[in-house]
Amino acid sequence: METTTVSVRTGRRERVHDLTGEAGRFVAGRGDGLLSVFVPHATAGIAILELGSGSDEDLLAALAELLPADDRWRHAHGSPGHGRSHVMPAFLPPSLTVPVLDGRLALGTWQSVALVDLNVDNQDRTVRFSFLAG
DSSP states (O other), X not given: OXXXXXXXXXXXXXXXXXXXXXXXHHHTTOOSEEXXXXXXXXXXXXXXXXXXXXXXXXXXXXXXXXXXXXXXXSSOOSSTTHHHHHHGGXXXXXXXXXXXXXTEEOOOTTOXXXXXXXXXXXXXXXXXXXXXXX
């Protein structure tokens, strides 16, 4: 297995960050296999969705409705609603696997790999890419 990490600065706002280019560069020339994308944080997730067409904003809006940033959360340190960031990975898990064929991500036409981060208190994230040759 081959692995690397990338650093992502998400800033002080909720964010959907496109990882597709970095993931594609990592698997380029590696043949067939599986790419694991993992974020080792308790308050972030990884998703496959269409980006740049409004879907990323729609996802953040849906998460805001599902997991409001208010004082209902028992996990209550940090910014208001911080506890929701700890619940989000149950809906958007911290990892996923993408097939790789001939050194290219086998994603659908409109699919992208994205880091989803609601935690405005932690603006630096690490994402691990691991390639398992087939």
